[in-house]
Amino acid sequence: MKKGYYGEFGGQFVPELLMPPLLELEEAMKTIMKSAEFCDEYTRLLTDFIGRPTAMTHCRNLSRELGFNLWLKREDLAHTGAHKINNTVGQALLTQMMGKTTLLAETGAGQHGVATACAASLLDLDCEIYMGAVDVERQSHNVKRMELFGAKVVPVESGTKTLKDAINAAMRKWIADQETTHYCFGTAAGAHPFPLLVRELQSIIGREAKAQFVEKNGKLPDYVVACVGGGSNAIGMFHDFVPEESVKIIGVEAGGTGEPGCYNSAPISLGTTGVLHGMNTKLLQTEEGQILPSHSVSAGLDYPGVGPEHVYLHDSGRVEYAIINDGQAINAFKTMCRKEGILPALESSHAVAWALENKDSIPAGSNVLVNLSGRGDKDMDIFEKYTAEYGN
Amino acid sequence: MKVSRLTEKIKESNAKGRTALVPFLPGGYPDLDKFWDEIIELDKNGADVIEIGMPFSDPVADGPVVEAASLKSLENGVNLKWIISGLKGCRDKIDAGVLLMGYLNPVLQYGIEQFAKDAQEAGVDGLIIADMPYEEGVEIKKILAEHDISLVPLVGLNTSRERMKLYAKDATGFVYFVSVLGTTGDRDTLPEDVKKGLEMAQELFDIPVALGFGLKRPEQLVALDGLVDAAVFGSALIRHVEAGKSCREFMEIWK
Ligand SMILES: Cc1ncc(COP(=O)(O)O)c(C=O)c1O
Numbered sequence: 001m002k003k004g005y006y007g008e009f010g011g012q013f014v015p016e017l018l019m020p021p022l023l024e025l026e027e028a029m030k031t032i033m034k035s036a037e038f039c040d041e042y043t044r045l046l047t048d049f050i051g052r053p054t055a056m057t058h059c060r061n062l063s064r065e066l067g068f069n070l071w072l073k074r075e076d077l078a079h080t081g082a083h084k085i086n087n088t089v090g091q092a093l094l095t096q097m098m099g100k101t102t103l104l105a106e107t108g109a110g111q112h113g114v115a116t117a118c119a120a121s122l123l124d125l126d127c128e129i130y131m132g133a134v135d136v137e138r139q140s141h142n143v144k145r146m147e148l149f150g151a152k153v154v155p156v157e158s159g160t161k162t163l164k165d166a167i168n169a170a171m172r173k174w175i176a177d178q179e180t181t182h183y184c185f186g187t188a189a190g191a192h193p194f195p196l197l198v199r200e201l202q203s204i205i206g207r208e209a210k211a212q213f214v215e216k217n218g219k220l221p222d223y224v225v226a227c228v229g230g231g232s233n234a235i236g237m238f239h240d241f242v243p244e245e246s247v248k249i250i251g252v253e254a255g256g257t258g259e260p261g262c263y264n265s266a267p268i269s270l271g272t273t274g275v276l277h278g279m280n281t282k283l284l285q286t287e288e289g290q291i292l293p294s295h296s297v298s299a300g301l302d303y304p305g306v307g308p309e310h311v312y313l314h315d316s317g318r319v320e321y322a323i324i325n326d327g328q329a330i331n332a333f334k335t336m337c338r339k340e341g342i343l344p345a346l347e348s349s350h351a352v353a354w355a356l357e358n359k360d361s362i363p364a365g366s367n368v369l370v371n372l373s374g375r376g377d378k379d380m381d382i383f384e385k386y387t388a389e390y391g392n
Numbered sequence: 393m394k395v396s397r398l399t400e401k402i403k404e405s406n407a408k409g410r411t412a413l414v415p416f417l418p419g420g421y422p423d424l425d426k427f428w429d430e431i432i433e434l435d436k437n438g439a440d441v442i443e444i445g446m447p448f449s450d451p452v453a454d455g456p457v458v459e460a461a462s463l464k465s466l467e468n469g470v471n472l473k474w475i476i477s478g479l480k481g482c483r484d485k486i487d488a489g490v491l492l493m494g495y496l497n498p499v500l501q502y503g504i505e506q507f508a509k510d511a512q513e514a515g516v517d518g519l520i521i522a523d524m525p526y527e528e529g530v531e532i533k534k535i536l537a538e539h540d541i542s543l544v545p546l547v548g549l550n551t552s553r554e555r556m557k558l559y560a561k562d563a564t565g566f567v568y569f570v571s572v573l574g575t576t577g578d579r580d581t582l583p584e585d586v587k588k589g590l591e592m593a594q595e596l597f598d599i600p601v602a603l604g605f606g607l608k609r610p611e612q613l614v615a616l617d618g619l620v621d622a623a624v625f626g627s628a629l630i631r632h633v634e635a636g637k638s639c640r641e642f643m644e645i646w647k
Contacts (some may be wrong), residue, residue: 011528012525012527012528013496013523013524013525013528014452014523014525015452015453015522015523015525015546016525016526016545016546016547016548016551016555016570017453017546017548017550017551017570017573019525019551019555020550020551020552020555158456158459158463159449159450159463164450165450168450168451168452171452172452172453172455172574172575175453175573175574175575176572176573176574176575178550178573274497274500274501275495275496275497275500275523276450276497277450277452278523283497285497285501287501288471288472288498288501288502289448289497289498289499289500289501289502290448290449290466290498291449291450291497
């Protein structure tokens with residue numbers, strides 16, 4: 001495959017002015033990230049700071065009801081409450097070792113912003129976070145956390161005022177500040193080498209999950225499931241399972257309200273091929289190539305594009321991508337709380353919902369391992385608004 | 393490919409002892425009715441090459457002025473078909489070279505082959521795609537060349553000698569030197585190292601070198617005498633038009 005490509009997807013579609021920092025980053029991945037100094041320190045931080053390995057939980061009550069075993073990989077238990085921290089601590093350490101002083105990031109749900117701000121604080125880096133004005137409003141709790149960690153949060157008023165516009169704004173800023181600044185991209189998407197870099201840093205999820213599952217059960221799970229926004233928690237979970245042919249792998253995209261023709265966040269299932277944010281991928285777009293607004297009840301899945309490796313895994317048939325809509329995710333959110341004492345992020349609730357919604361087609365006794373990418377405390381305002389509008 | 397009309401137009405202007413003038417307006421701006429009249433007005437008032445923006449919803453290389461103007465054009469219903477067929481209708485009234493500038497995705501959705509064919513028929517001389525570095529442009533450049541359309545490269549203050557050489561190998565039309573590490577937008581002063589960058593570009597490219605991003609007043613070019621074959625201005629012109637003033641007036645300052 002061509003460098004930076006997954007089949008025909010991926011690439012480096014950026015202004016020439018961004019090529020030097022991308023090439024510099026590629027080089028740093030080959031040298032710094034492979035060094036013992038980086039590996040030792042990163043491993044130490046994963047354990048001592050992030051709290052890895054995260055637990056794997058058997059959902060006893062739900063499993064009894066469903067007729068199959070539901071397992072959760074508990075990224076909600078990682079420091080700051082989501083898988084995002086695995087990536088940001090790695091990139092922050094890389095930034096420090098590259099001799100740069102500032103972390104720049106975009107955020108949708110705010111989870112990646114919080115994780116970046118936290119990593120910056122830990123490693124004494126300056127931090128600037130771009131966030132769509134709509135998201136600033138719907139995730140105000142996370143904005144406060146970022147500011148408490150010392151980050152500057154910049155609301156983005158252009159375009160749809162959500163994640164895609166925050167990415168545009170951050171890319172513009174990176175052009176100007178590339179000498180001192182690393183763009184700590186939040187998901188396994190964007191221009192090469194970001195999809196690869198983020199997958200490397202997130203694949204700890206699948207590596208741990210596989211080892212934990214095999215140790216407990218003496219065999220591999222039958223299904224591995226994760227939600228797909230940009231695709232970082234999913235690719236991190238999937239990577240070690242992809243070569244295991246017996247394992248069915250399912251990525252779950254956000255279908256929005258589920259009404260016909262509604263705005264959604266399911267570019268693999270409902271989008272077409274095109275170029276945005278540095279990559280050739282599947283996009284929600286008009287026939288004329290203008291990017292459409294996306295929608296999901298979960299801010300972290302609300303993105304009109306997706307990481308290129310997922311499109312490749314879809315087209316090659318290795319991974320199945322399904323759609324879960326807002327209502328089904330809210331139902332899974334409540335179910336998990338009431339039955340298992342776990343409050344999942346609305347993003348992760350999409351993955352849980354896939355298991356609940358497919359209970360009739362999943363063979364009895366199967367083992368279904370779902371990546372619980374984050375915790376749902378941040379989503380309480382959205383949940384309350386949703387139930388006020390649609391009832392309990 | 394024969395010598396590009398872009399190269400010819402810039403050289404003609406330089407031969408008269410002038411820096412060639414390259415004004416930029418987003419297609420369909422300020423509105424659909426006035427747009428082609430403004431373009432013809434620019435042509436009559438000293439434009440050597442005219443750059444028409446192809447609006448895109450997510451223009452990462454643009455600053456607020458160009459972005460807002462492009463989004464306004466999109467709201468007005470502008471698309472690539474409108475630009476190309478409109479140009480075809482009035483190309484014989486325009487003496488200047490014509491360049492389209494935009495982002496890759498709308499061109500991809502149009503279809504590269506079809507785009508190259510239709511653009512050639514409309515009299516387009518060159519194309520700038522802001523989000524396509526050398527490596528990703530190899531195939532497209534070939535297809536465009538078959539239709540006598542130059543793929544104009546952008547280089548900047550951080551472009552290494554090696555990368556500039558890569559672009560210089562097979563570039564036609566002219567090379568666009570971006571004056572700032574940043575996005576489009578008018579600025580009062582240019583960075584110090586613009587001069588060094590322009591010198592390198594003049595040394596490595598055997599086609600004209602244009603300077604763009606951040607240009608506002610002719611005095612900005614004085615210190616760069618002999619290094620700038622053509623000057624591109626977008627945001628300053630858009631501001632001028634936005635204020636209800638004529639393109640003719642704007643060009644006066646630069647003539
Ligand atoms: C908890 C959680 N899960 C999932 C996602 C989706 O991102 P990705 O697909 O990159 O894992 C987000 C994004 O903000 C998130 O906060």
